[in-house]
Amino acid sequence: MxxxxxxxxxxxxxxxxxxxxxxxxxxxxxxxxxxxxxxxxxxxxxxxxxxxxxxxxxxxxxxxxxxxxxxxxxxxxxxxxxxxxxxxxxxxxxxxxxxxxxxxxxxxxxxxxxxxxxxxxxxxxxxxxxxxxxxxxxxxxxxxxxxxxxxxxxxxxxxxxxxxxxxxxxxxxxxxxxxxxxxxxxxxxxxxxxxxxxxxxxxxxxxxxxxxxxxxxxxxxNDRGLPLSDADIFKAQFYKYYTKKGGKDNFIKRWKALEEQTSKIFHPITGTPMDELFTRYMYYERACQKIKSSTTEALRKFYEKDSYALLKKDKTLDDLESLCDFWNDISNQDKERFNEAVLRRLYVLNYAPNGMWNYFTSVYFMQNKDANGKLDDAKFCAFLTKITAFIWTYAIVNPGVNALRTPVYAEMVNLIEGKSVEFTDFKFEPATVKSMLNNYYFSNSRPITKSMLTWWAFHDENQPLLSLESVYEIEHIFARKRQENESSLSNSGKLESLGNKVLLEKKINIRASDYRFTDKIKYYKGFTNDKGQYKEGTKIIELQGIANNKSDYTEADIDSRQETIIDSFIEFLKQNNLTK
Known part of the structure; x- marks a missing residue:
């Protein structure tokens, strides 16, 4: 003690x-x-x-x-x-x-x-x-x-x-x-x-x-501010290393730039933005060390091995800066760095049911970047598509981010060894996945609900890229209030099915009294209010189509859309070679 x-x-x-x-x-x-x-x-x-x-x-x-x-x-x-x-x-x-x-x-x-x-x-x-x-x-x-x-x-x-x-x-x-x-x-x-x-x-x-x-x-x-972070301890090790090399001033300049950049990119629930950068880099180093264990060490315990040997290498700070630039360009949706297809897939992953994709993608980038820190768009797009299919399905079949560690950690090591990501030992049975999707309770509180709706929105090739700064919520097309007043659904549980839910901009505030579909249409399409102000409609293409082509949204529409979404997702799994 x-x-x-x-x-x-x-x-x-x-x-x-x-x-x-x-x-x-x-x-x-x-x-x-x-x-x-x-x-x-x-x-x-x-x-x-x-x-x-x-x-x-x-x-x-x-x-x-x-x-x-x-x-x-x-x-x-x-x-x-x-x-x-x-x-x-x-x-x-x-x-x-x-x-x-x-x-x-x-x-x-x-x-x-x-x-x-x-x-x-x-x-x-x-x-x-x-x-x-x-x-x-x-x-x-x-x-x-x-x-x-x-x-x-x-x-x-x-x-x-x-x-x-x-x-x-x-x-x-x-x-x-x-x-x-x-x-x-x-x-x-x-x-x-x-x-x-x-x-x-x-x-x-x-x-x-x-x-x-x-x-x-x-x-x-300490309850009056941020405690010393792991990154603060790492900074000291870097500082000592670069001071001995005569590069103290340059290090301080680089570190400050990293702190400023990470504060704009990362917003972790625990720890600091710099801690988050070190965490993402840790997964790359774990993979390089061929560590597949699902038990993940605490951040400082990982870096302090051999008297902080990893922090006494020039390449480490170089790598951290490169990784930070990569995530900065993702957060800015940089169209000069990534093509449209990649940005669309990254947008969907932003609504992933857990954060594992951040670490997986960091490993992919560090292993596959060229001398200029760039990736092959086609290969990167294929990687993002596959991990989306896998992570989404695994969240249904094996809920919990800890369960995801076993297959993902193994694939991280495969990436380092130059192998493609296949999830060979973790293929899914289509009938089982379909049954689970049909019986899953997609409540708004479950992260996978918004994940599935985001994936579905961008399954439409006509869906334009959305801004990461815009906030989207889950909309019940057939309103709960309508069911309370009319009881026209044979099973009220269908209110929470995927067939009845869609992404909708938070700023589009539909009044509770406007619960009928005919009342909602104007909000989906956009309208001019009593003051002569134009209120913009949704940017979700599918919802625009529903508003333009339907005069009502009924139980039959919910069932049909539910079946279409689930069948499309099963086909998505097959296209990515993730089925048995």
């Missing part, structure tokens, strides 16, 4: 400790606190130390103000790497330095004592307790923070010149102004505020025995 040292301490006790040697490590995010956060901190501690603007109402023996936890671990260089609390700790150091700067010329006994206490928190001391003003108690190595040198310089000199525009400088100047204002208002009690901050504001230092433990604690404690 991991050991933890947890002991509530005042700011003075924590920072004046001779063992206090804080390091904001390279994998941390840049300092991000701004005016709003600093103002809140100042107001909170001032109101605590001077209740109702009255210094005498403070009880120095019992009053405490809790500032939050500081999670650290001692690294190989005996420095305390800060995992949680770096924003808070950095800001406190700026605040203490601003106080010290103001106490520099004050000679009264209280001021001298306060100044000495502040010195012990900001600088390391020798064995006699004398501060060494060349050795700070805190340092920053944040790889992507171009302003970190300003932080160190401010702490050393106590000066933030007007040409410094960093958050460090802005916040330091903010505290200087607040301290000046406070001194003007309470000149006789000036020493009380920093003393009460040092002695009565409480931190909760949590010292873990390892980085892993510290990160787990952070993930548990």
């Amino acid at each position: 991991s050991k933890l040292n947890i002991d509530q301490k005042t700011i003075f006790d924590r920072c004046s400790d001779k063992k206090a040697d804080f390091l904001i490590p390279d994998y941390q995010r840049p300092y991000a606190w701004e005016y709003a956060e600093c103002q809140t901190l100042w107001e909170d501690i001032f109101n605590f130390a001077f209740p109702d603007n009255d210094y005498s109402r403070f009880d120095s023996d019992s009053d405490e103000y809790f500032l939050g936890p500081i999670v650290t671990f001692v690294n190989d260089d005996k420095k305390m790497e800060v995992i949680d609390g770096q924003q808070r700790l950095t800001t406190l150091m700026l605040l203490l330095r601003a106080f010290y700067e103001k106490f520099g010329m004050m000679q009264d006994d209280n001021s001298k004592k306060t100044r000495e206490n502040l010195e012990k928190c900001i600088w390391k001391t020798d064995e006699f307790g004398t501060p060494d003003k060349t050795r700070l108690k805190i340092d920053s190595e944040v790889a992507t923070d171009n302003d970190k040198e300003q932080f160190v310089n401010i702490l050393k000199s106590g000066i933030a010149s007007d040409d410094m525009k960093s958050n460090y400088a802005n916040n330091y100047r903010f505290f200087q102004k607040q301290i000046n204002d406070f001194l003007q208002k309470f000149p006789s009690y000036f020493s009380y505020l920093p003393t009460r901050i040092l002695n009565n504001c409480i931190l909760l230092p949590i010292e873990a025995e390892s980085q892993d433990t510290a990160l787990r604690i952070f993930s548990t404690l």
Whole structure:
């Protein structure tokens, strides 16, 4: 079991400790606190130390103000790497330095004592307790923070010149102004505020025995922003590798570009956009290592093998950039990179019942891209078509993304070995699939429902490509309200059949009262409202055809369309050689 040292301490006790040697490590995010956060901190501690603007109402023996936890671990260089609390700790150091700067010329006994206490928190001391003003108690190595040198310089000199525009400088100047204002208002009690901050504001230092433990604690404690991600840890390994090669600045530039691009492309439910990029690349590396096991390691566990050996290769960052560009062009529906057929299939996969296709497609791209990072459109289109047929069917026959791992992981390895994707051991029996489709309850809450409707919409070759930015919902052509009022369907369960459902733009808002098919037609086709405004109809070609060619939509239409969709899907499986 991991050991933890947890002991509530005042700011003075924590920072004046001779063992206090804080390091904001390279994998941390840049300092991000701004005016709003600093103002809140100042107001909170001032109101605590001077209740109702009255210094005498403070009880120095019992009053405490809790500032939050500081999670650290001692690294190989005996420095305390800060995992949680770096924003808070950095800001406190700026605040203490601003106080010290103001106490520099004050000679009264209280001021001298306060100044000495502040010195012990900001600088390391020798064995006699004398501060060494060349050795700070805190340092920053944040790889992507171009302003970190300003932080160190401010702490050393106590000066933030007007040409410094960093958050460090802005916040330091903010505290200087607040301290000046406070001194003007309470000149006789000036020493009380920093003393009460040092002695009565409480931190909760949590010292873990390892980085892993510290990160787990952070993930548990932190509810005020994003915890350190796996990608932050990977960034540190890259940073060290490229620094040794003399390419630190170029790496930082490339990493920032990746972060910016991934934030526009990926929107994962858990983890960061950069984590998602590393995940997609992991599946390629797993396949290269011939790993077919359905048990997938955690992201950081995979990359940390052999002391992060994979992250100490030039090709890895090159590959990540290439993979990111590929998915960026997919998200932008880039017609210069992909032909119409490929973009149509990618659109359908965007509505897949699970996310496995993203990893499968990433492996395909990494293995088959040419020197310019491009794919053969015809071969890529065939691949996308086949995995659509397989994934859709597997979601019906063997629901659950975990079940999909076994066949897909094996095919990922086949891709690396130069083999075509065949799913040889996982062919489907057409009669079984047809029976399951006919008896499946296609409720709107099941992802496969929208998957099937999207596939069916694009089964029509006349269906134009739709924008990924447009939101589509599931429309009941024969409305539920109509069944409630008329009970004209022999089985109300047919309301949820594929034959009665179609994609429809979310922006086309059909009123609940317009439940009859004759009322709905105008929304499908487009119409001019009472204000003379034209309301555009649907871009779903099949629904346009239904609206133009039918005066009513009946149970017979539902049954006929249901049969057509299912028969077409079975034929789709056969065309892709996925049937027994």
